[in-house]
Amino acid sequence: MRIRFNLNNQAVEIETDADERLSDVLRRDFGLLSVKKSCMQETYNSCTVLLNDHAVPSCIIPIFAVSGQNIITFEAFSTTQEYKDITTAFEKEGITLCGFCSAGTLLTAHSIVQKHWNPTDEQIRDAYIGTVCRCTDIVSITAALKQVCRSRRSKRHEK
Secondary structure: OEEEEEEOOEEEEEEOOOOOEHHHHHHHHHOOOOOOOOOOOOOOOOOEEEEOOEEEEHHHOEHHHHOOOEEEOHHHHOOOHHHHHHHHHHHHOOOOOOOOOHHHHHHHHHHHHHHOOOOOHHHHHHHOOOOOOOOOOHHHHHHHHHHHHHHHHHHHHHO
């Protein structure tokens, strides 16, 4: 099956089996190694990508479901100002991410900040429910994301 979608702001087309998992296609056919293959059941979120600006585990998404959609991986996200804002806030909170969870944790953070100008603790906790890693704690992540949102609201009011 021929699938067309936007990957990291570029139109792409691939010939593949319709039921192949997005995570497999991104790693094998596009060499995007930030998409980790671990649980294959939405447990760790180390395979997270942005699908139309929503953080989703790519291990459970069949490739046919992304036809015509926009996918952003950590490789592209890490070049943005949003990435810099979030990682700066994480550093201020003393958060050091390991290589296993960093893509999922930061893409989820971006998704939260995009959806909510002033996220509640519960909204942040709910978004991270599947992100399990020893290097992070939800209290520090919550503080960092609230800091990012305050900064963005402040910048918006300055304009």
